Amino acid sequence: ENVDNKKIENIKNIQKCLISSSGKYSALNFYPKIVSRVLFRKRWQELLQLRKFQNDLMVELIQSRKEIIENNNHEDGDDGCVVCYVDILLNLQLPEEKRKLDEGELVALCSEILTAGTDTTSTTIEWIMANLVKYKHMQQRLVEEIEDVVGNREEMVVREEDLEKLPYLKALILEGLRRHPPTHYAIPHAVTKDVILNGYFIPKNGTVNFMVADIGLDPTVWKDPMVFKPERFLRDESSSNILEAYDISGKKEIKMMPFGAGRRICPAYRLAMLHLEYFVANLVLNFEWKTLLSTENVDLSEKQEFTMVMKHPLQAQISQRNQIHQ
Numbered sequence: 129e130n131v132d133n134k135k136i137e138n139i140k141n142i143q144k145c146l147i148s149s150s151g152k153y154s155a156l157n158f159y160p161k162i163v164s165r166v167l168f169r170k171r172w173q174e175l176l177q178l179r180k181f182q183n184d185l186m187v188e189l190i191q192s193r194k195e196i197i198e199n200n201n202h203e204d205g206d207d208g209c210v211v212c213y214v215d216i217l218l219n220l221q222l223p224e225e226k227r228k229l230d231e232g233e234l235v236a237l238c239s240e241i242l243t244a245g246t247d248t249t250s251t252t253i254e255w256i257m258a259n260l261v262k263y264k265h266m267q268q269r270l271v272e273e274i275e276d277v278v279g280n281r282e283e284m285v286v287r288e289e290d291l292e293k294l295p296y297l298k299a300l301i302l303e304g305l306r307r308h309p310p311t312h313y314a315i316p317h318a319v320t321k322d323v324i325l326n327g328y329f330i331p332k333n334g335t336v337n338f339m340v341a342d343i344g345l346d347p348t349v350w351k352d353p354m355v356f357k358p359e360r361f362l363r364d365e366s367s368s369n370i371l372e373a374y375d376i377s378g379k380k381e382i383k384m385m386p387f388g389a390g391r392r393i394c395p396a397y398r399l400a401m402l403h404l405e406y407f408v409a410n411l412v413l414n415f416e417w418k419t420l421l422s423t424e425n426v427d428l429s430e431k432q433e434f435t436m437v438m439k440h441p442l443q444a445q446i447s448q449r450n451q452i453h454q
């Protein structure tokens with residue numbers, strides 16, 4: 129909170145720059161470092177320069193946190209701040225190597241959490257809102273469900289504790305993640321020894337990835353997989369509003385895996401679900417979302433950036449809903 133805007137803007141820019149050129153720089157991994165340094169000399173220089181810029185920005189912030197912890201010698205509270213992610217990283221002792229994280233590792237982990245935790249959620253919200261603009265009846269059904277729960281309040285706001293009473297909202301979020309997962313692949317995984325997986329031989333250190341988007345569109349698992357239909361997650365599509373207990377973590381079975389599955393599942397999948405439900409509910413409760421022109425259609429074409437974004441970003445006309453209680 130005390131960091132000046134210019135610095136925040138710089139961090140935002142460097143993160144964006146590294147994300148948007150991640151394809152370009154990941155090519156540097158294709159050859160052993162010694163070869164790639166010669167073949168792609170210029171690209172290496174560019175990357176190292178960006179990384180230095182990022183380092184300079186973040187190390188200063190990390191250092192100031194370190195000083196606060198050392199001076200206060202407490203877990204949280206006295207400096208008016210909650211415990212930060214970086215506080216936990218600074219206290220971490222690597223059990224096998226018996227050492228703390230070095231500066232480069234701290235910067236890499238801070239960079240990872242910023243990247244992994246922002247575009248993913250905002251892209252998913254945009255896809256879901258686009259579907260709500262396109263399918264007015266879904267927006268209407270959602271508003272009615274929310275008003276039934278919060279309708280008597282003075283302040284029209286959906287609170288965290290309301291979310292469990294909103295099954296259609298959850299069904300809508302799940303359908304958004306099935307039909308428009310922000311990442312179409314998981315992070316590459318590697319096997320630590322030779323294995324045979326489903327009849328395929330995978331050699332030690334071989335890279336394995338998962339086609340997250342295609343799994344959610346498998347026609348042998350999902351009826352009309354291309355159709356956006358939140359009701360598919362409700363027990364009785366036509367009448368009942370009871371949500372099938374759907375296990376997004378894939379512990380029982382895997383019919384879709386927008387957050388990955390198993391040991392390396394997205395560590396923030398519950399937080400992400402909370403963000404998605406909370407933001408969509410409040411955006412819809414407070415505002416009516418429409419296309420700019422009544423004849424206009426919402427174009428749901430995709431474009432691959434760091435996440436799979438809308439090729440034509442959502443443009444909508446929003447107006448404040450009539451508040452029931454003034």
Ligand code: HEM
Nearest residue numbers: 244245248249252314315386387388389392393394396400
């Ligand atoms: C809609 C929102 C999100 C989606 C769909 C999503 C999806 C994913 C996926 C598919 C992976 C890779 C899993 C694998 O390789 O098996 C992942 C990893 C990760 N996610 Fe998320 N994520 C979301 C939000 C977040 C948020 C809000 C944070 C942090 C605040 C976050 C932090 C991370 C981190 C740190 C990893 C890497 C974990 C590792 O290396 O083991 N994600 N996420």
